[in-house]
Amino acid sequence: MIRQLLYRSGQLHEFTGPDMARLLLQARTFNARHGIGGMLLWQDGLFMQLLEGPAAAVDALYARIASDPRHCEVRLMVRAERTAPLLPGSHMAWCEAPLDGEALEFEGLETDSQALALLESARSDRVAAAMRDFLHGAPVPIGGLGCARVMERVL
Helix, strand or coil: CEEEEEEEEEEEECCCCHHHHHHHHHHHHHHHHHEEEEEEEEEEEEEEEEEECCCHHHHHHHHHHHHCCCCEEEEEEEEEEEEECCCCCCCCEEEEEECCCCCCCCCCCCCCCHHHHHHHHCCHHHHHHHHHHHCCCCCCCCCCHHHHHHHHHHH
16 A cells, blocks of 8 residues: 645745756655655646655655745645555656646746646546646635735745
């Protein structure tokens, strides 16, 4: 069995393209060493991330992420046990969902088309459905984000 966590959070730190590329490289390196996989989604200052792997490693990583000051209102959406990962072989896939008519915020970061295809093919999986909905602009589940108020205090 593996642990599966899906969380969402707000962006409190303004990421640049190089920042995001560095974050993904660090995540992929760390995750490969610890048997963790998943996918990071970004849309207009909001993150949704899937983590899958050994329970202790996934829980420790989530605890570290939840305390990261670059996020606000980190909310756990799903914590489940699975026999197999939803996204096998993805140490940290990436996808940015631009707003309608907007350019990509992080140009040069390639969307993982294989992971997206797996999300599309997992039609009855609730985690895949939540991720697809997020990418298509559905409201962020489990309450609203108050990051703008927090960001104003920081600035």
